[in-house]
Amino acid sequence: MSAVVDADAVTLARRAAEEVTDPEMPMLTLADLGVLRDVALEGATVVLTVTPTYSGCPALATMRDDLVHRLRERGFADVDVRVRLAPAWSSDWITERGRAALRAHGISPPGAAPATEGPTVLRLLPTRRQVACPRCGSGRTALTSEFGATACKAMYRCEECLEPFDHVKEI
Template structure:
């Protein structure tokens, strides 16, 4: 008999194809796993509605579960509630820093937009950084440069 915990644990090993040090669980994209008899249904919420990585994540979840012996796997996508960086795990944020991407700080705005004071460089720790481009290697990241060590780095936006 398939258990929810076993199926969740397998789905949670799937990595984000754009930031391979993060699992979909770290990212908060893995929202639910249900088991009904032999059918496993996994629900994912993309980081944004046009996320090009979603198709790969879906295929990787199906592959991971079928490889583990689960024959009837369905992956659903839900856009509501919308994904937020608040769903990222603390472990995921630490992995981002170690990978050279500044993790989101604070909480997503539920009202007025907060003004960002600074973003800490994941390489040297300096707060003397500047946003070079609002969009970095993907739409959910911004490109920054550290004025102390002169290294560019991605910053995961608070969404």
């Protein structure tokens, strides 16, 4: 393949991969979530690199299958999805479009991820966060559960409009 054909193939493969949605939060693409890290060609094989939101993410197999299916639909016969765990995924990788989509669907997007150097300190108490209600915008919110429908979300209640909502945790 020539360099132009390779570049075109990578562009087409990237566009197709960027359409794949997250199985747990389908309002987000894997690209907007920051999980899709790279798209490349190795010979005739499209190589997709993903970093899951955490190493034990139960949706990883579905993400892989969805990516392979989408690329094969678009005519790419050989697709390899590789998992890269380092650097670890950060909620800072969620795009602004992704954050807006979360808010539009009643989910509070994460704030800035905590800066850490060295080992992560294990805390047994709930994490204090500044969380705004995605419905009314109030900052008067209360944590109801550190774990929501997925491990990457916590459950909150707005003390103004009284609506419950999920919050994507800062990681």
